[in-house]
Amino acid sequence: MYCALYRKWRPLSFDDVVSQSHITTTLKNQIIANKTAHAYLFTGSRGTGKTTCARIFAKAINCLDMHDGEPCLKCDICKQADNQSLTDIIEIDAASNTGVDDVRSLKESALYMPEQARYKVFIIDEVHMLSNNAFNALLKLLEEPPEHIKFILATTEVHKIPPTILSRCQRFDFARIKAKDIKDRLMFIASKEGFKLDDDAASLIAKLSDGGMRDALSMLDQCTAYSDEVTVQTVSTAVGISGKEYVFDILEAVFDSDAAKAIDKVNELYSMSKDLQRLCEELLSQVRNAMLIKTSSHAEELIASTPEEYGVLSELAEKSTLQGIISKLELLEELNERLIKATNKKIQFEMGIIKLCSCEETRRIGSDHTQAADLKPLLNRIYNLEERLNSAQTVPIQKNEVRRYDPIIPENQTSPEKPSADLSKVKTEDLEPLKNWRDILSRLVEKSPSTSAFMTDSSAYIYQNTILIVVKNRLLIKLLKDHVKALDEAITETLGARFAIRVRAVSNEELKDEESPVNKLLKKAKDLDIKVEVNK
Numbered sequence: 001m002y003c004a005l006y007r008k009w010r011p012l013s014f015d016d017v018v019s020q021s022h023i024t025t026t027l028k029n030q031i032i033a034n035k036t037a038h039a040y041l042f043t044g045s046r047g048t049g050k051t052t053c054a055r056i057f058a059k060a061i062n063c064l065d066m067h068d069g070e071p072c073l074k075c076d077i078c079k080q081a082d083n084q085s086l087t088d089i090i091e092i093d094a095a096s097n098t099g100v101d102d103v104r105s106l107k108e109s110a111l112y113m114p115e116q117a118r119y120k121v122f123i124i125d126e127v128h129m130l131s132n133n134a135f136n137a138l139l140k141l142l143e144e145p146p147e148h149i150k151f152i153l154a155t156t157e158v159h160k161i162p163p164t165i166l167s168r169c170q171r172f173d174f175a176r177i178k179a180k181d182i183k184d185r186l187m188f189i190a191s192k193e194g195f196k197l198d199d200d201a202a203s204l205i206a207k208l209s210d211g212g213m214r215d216a217l218s219m220l221d222q223c224t225a226y227s228d229e230v231t232v233q234t235v236s237t238a239v240g241i242s243g244k245e246y247v248f249d250i251l252e253a254v255f256d257s258d259a260a261k262a263i264d265k266v267n268e269l270y271s272m273s274k275d276l277q278r279l280c281e282e283l284l285s286q287v288r289n290a291m292l293i294k295t296s297s298h299a300e301e302l303i304a305s306t307p308e309e310y311g312v313l314s315e316l317a318e319k320s321t322l323q324g325i326i327s328k329l330e331l332l333e334e335l336n337e338r339l340i341k342a343t344n345k346k347i348q349f350e351m352g353i354i355k356l357c358s359c360e361e362t363r364r365i366g367s368d369h370t371q372a373a374d375l376k377p378l379l380n381r382i383y384n385l386e387e388r389l390n391s392a393q394t395v396p397i398q399k400n401e402v403r404r405y406d407p408i409i410p411e412n413q414t415s416p417e418k419p420s421a422d423l424s425k426v427k428t429e430d431l432e433p434l435k436n437w438r439d440i441l442s443r444l445v446e447k448s449p450s451t452s453a454f455m456t457d458s459s460a461y462i463y464q465n466t467i468l469i470v471v472k473n474r475l476l477i478k479l480l481k482d483h484v485k486a487l488d489e490a491i492t493e494t495l496g497a498r499f500a501i502r503v504r505a506v507s508n509e510e511l512k513d514e515e516s517p518v519n520k521l522l523k524k525a526k527d528l529d530i531k532v533e534v535n536k
């Protein structure tokens with residue numbers, strides 16, 4: 001019968017346990033000095049050796065020929081323990097259905113002396129899963145522990161353990177196993193098992209397993225099912241990290257600020273039924289990798305990727321500043337949150353991608369004329385104003401506000417295609433901002449959700465019979481042209497009259513002015529009729 005590698009190579013003595021010497025040494029010393037505790041709590045993420053150490057400890061304190069705190073592995077007790085037939089070592093999985101009942105019968109079982117061994121050892125795995133009643137039963141035993149009993153509680157989620165239990169246990173925190181230690185162990189096992197494992201492949205598995213030996217060995221198992229010669233390629237195929245080119249295609253476009261290309265890629269994936277939430281997470285994880293490359297001198301050890309992917313990531317990191325990468329991470333995290341709640345994930349996603357493509361440029365212009373240190377209080381105030389702006393948006397349109405924008409030229413004399421003036425060169429600061437713009441956008445949501453979603457960063461101005469819409473991204477001009485009918489309707493319905501519509505992209509100069517935090521604040525304040533004093 002085939003035995004999984006992680007079972008077959010589970011350490012039988014403390015010295016075989018990898019990366020946890022701070023724990024194994026202490027335990028051995030306690031055993032040698034005969035000063036073991038009644039109850040232990042082993043915490044740490046999965047695959048770090050908690051259950052393994054619990055079993056070794058149970059053997060060592062009962063071993064008939066213990067040496068230096070280690071079990072002999074040869075006596076009757078050790079042998080029975082290793083083939084799990086020793087009735088005095090009782091393992092309870094609190095996560096299983098029977099776990100709770102097992103703990104209830106613990107009390108009864110604890111009354112009896114061990115059958116063969118010196119101590120009865122209860123190992124309770126995933127102890128945080130116990131019910132309150134079960135915890136209470138356990139607590140009674142921990143309060144007055146019988147001499148012949150030892151408890152080892154193991155958990156991945158120590159914060160879920162009641163303090164009354166915690167305070168009665170000696171606690172050991174199992175660290176994630178170092179990638180180097182996992183790699184060495186993999187190479188050792190491969191040599192014993194007689195298959196070829198490439199150095200690079202072992203490193204890759206070690207990084208992918210995120211500090212868990214069990215996961216690392218399961219991956220190695222998967223790889224050997226493919227081939228006796230495990231290479232990086234085998235690992236990529238077997239554990240499914242290959243075929244991520246699309247993630248890098250999107251990121252390359254994003255780092256080149258090429259929104260059109262990025263959106264094309266997203267649409268391509270969307271039409272292939274790619275889950276957008278998942279895609280967002282993948283983008284997040286790779287941008288995080290780019291950040292590591294930018295900041296860490298040993299990023300290669302931290303990132304689970306093929307050498308080719310690492311090359312692409314390095315190029316991406318090269319293209320952006322650290323601040324630029326962090327901005328992208330923040331935008332992606334925001335997008336990830338939004339996607340969870342979004343009714344139309346595709347619109348949110350496309351919006352997020354456009355923001356990602358423009359964040360570098362905005363940041364660069366913004367940093368030209370203001371020192372970062374000065375920004376914080378201002379940004380906070382802008383944030384507060386934005387909050388108020390957002391809440392103001394939900395107020396229904398007042399009739400008298402609509403009146404203010406009654407067109408100067410009656411509808412039947414002006415078609416939307418004939419504007420009253422050439423607005424392409426007029427400075428927006430000379431124009432009157434259109435106060436109902438947010439209301440128009442809200443109305444546009446019903447008619448053309450995607451257009452509306454892309455316009456959240458736009459602004460609009462009114463001049464005679466014309467509405468000038470200024471968008472941040474040139475791409476949006478084309479998009480709006482395709483949806484001018486919906487926009488025209490939204491404007492007419494909101495303002496009660498038709499207007500000519502003109503769209504242009506914000507000029508670099510305007511972007512500079514607008515992105516200066518002071519101006520941004522003043523503009524927001526003006527929109528809201530809030531008076532702001534600026535000390536110069």
Ligand SMILES: [Zn+2]
Pocket residue numbers: 063064065066071072073074075076077078079
């Ligand atoms: Zn023994």
